[in-house]
Amino acid sequence: MNAFSFRPRFATVLSCRRLLTLGLAAASCVGSAFAPLGVAPLRSAAADDWNRFLGPGGGSVSQESVEIVDRWGDSENLLWKKKLPGLGVSSPIIVDGKVFVTSYSGYGTGGEDESMDDLKRHLTCLDAQTGEERWGKTIDAVLPEDPFSPPGVTSHGYASHTPVSDGEFVFVFLGKTGVIAYDFEGNEKWRQSVGTGSGRARWGSAASPILYQSDQMNLLIVTAAEESESLVAFDTKTGKQVWKSEAASLSGTWSTPNLVKLDDRTDLVLTVPGEIWGMNPETGKLRWYSRGSGDGTTSSSPLVVDDVVYAIGGRGGETIAVRAGGKGDVNESHIVWEAGISGRFSTPIAYQGHLYVYTDGRISAYDLQTGERVGQSRLPSSDSDRRSGSGASPQRGRFGNIDYSTPVIADGKLIVPTNKGQFHVITATPELDVIATNQLTDDTGFASSPAVSEGRLYLRSGGTVYCVGKQ
Secondary structure, three states: OOOOOOOOOOOOOOHHHHHHHHHHHHEEEOOOOOOOOOOOOOOOOOOOEEEOOOOOOHHOOOOOOOOOOOOEEOOOOOEEEEOOEEEEOOOEEOOOOOOEEEEEEEOOOOOOOOOHHOOOEEEEEEEEEOOOEEEEEEEEEEOOOOOOOOOOOOHHOOEEEEEOEOOOOEEEHHHOOOEEEOOOOOOOEEEOOOOOOOOOOOOOOOOOOOEEEOOOOEEEEEEHHHHHHHEEEEEOOOOOOOEEOOHHHHHHHHHHEEEEOOOOOEEEEEOOOEEEEEEEEOOHHHHHEOOOOOOEEEEOOOEOOOOEEEEEEOOOOOOEEEEEEOOOOOOHHHEEEOOOOOOOOOEEEEEOOOOEEOOOOOOEEEEEOOOEEEEEEOOOOOHHHOOOOOOOOOOOEOOEEOOOOOEEEEEEEEEEOOOOOOOEEEEEEOOOOOOEEEEEEOOOOOOOOOEEOEEEEEOOOEEEEEEEEEE
């Protein structure tokens, strides 16, 4: 087996205490852990760029001071829509006036006599203003993939990882098919594997890659929990593997990591079942750990506000706020608060001193400093909307009726998507007043998270990208 081959999972999930003993802290580094001084810096993200999953900093909050429309639909404030060559639940990103989005075709799309041998991935580049396709790439799948059978892969398909861009390249993670870097003209620059293994449940993978920049290096960090129970960092320019950290405790992790900047360093933070990890992003070594949600899997991403990491639990209703930094076990010294806040798949959002959590048709507001609930609202149901004559009848999405997407905050308003194509516009205050409920008719559902750029909302259904803005 080569370096990227699947390593069997340990009989029991290991705690970070045990991982420290076994050497996660001594992550394997390929080549020098530090590049020479003078590495070309990443392009500074423009104010109107939405260059990664959940936007700049992974916080789902637009920094633009541009008015966002409250109402839209199939024939209102819809600037353009563009059908994609396949399906998927990855979110669009917008960089330098371009929309990048992935999809898949050939298998697991509901067609007749589909064969895994026909599975393809697609990266599509659209003009952000007009929706016209600038270029598209079709990528052959590395097989065998996890089968399209319930309950796992059928809930998200084979294009679940959101791309990330440094303004020069766009990076896509395609599970067993690997990691590919393209320039903005669609030329492939490098390609690397992160393993071809499968987790015990064979649910496929979904965590999105992120970028790390310092004076010494520019890194693409990939969570290959399903493929090889590892985190892997690549040099963004060359694709050379800089480090790889393996741990069986990564099993069951579908969460996208985040970065927290401290006075003297930056920590890479990741939620795994039962724990929160703080790692050195330049070496992959474990710095600190604390308890996390008691769930057997993690889906939502860690939220970072200043130096505090917020990790929301699933149905079990456990959320931990922990101060980043420190060394080793920080449970006694760095836990800020714990609360019975239940989430599911969406990531919480912090805004003006409050934490907003969406799950199962309900939006809740909590005090960011204490975790105390200060507001809650049950959103209008599809049945009530239909009775009130507010629009077309909602539909069941291609990937079911569960809401997977994370809301965004723009122009002081929460935009909350549902898989049925409803978009609730709500005041981003503890009162959570519903301003409008909008409907887009699309039978492939809306399981991705919105992107915001130049006052426009970019919404992705299973098979189409929509651009909403003032007409």
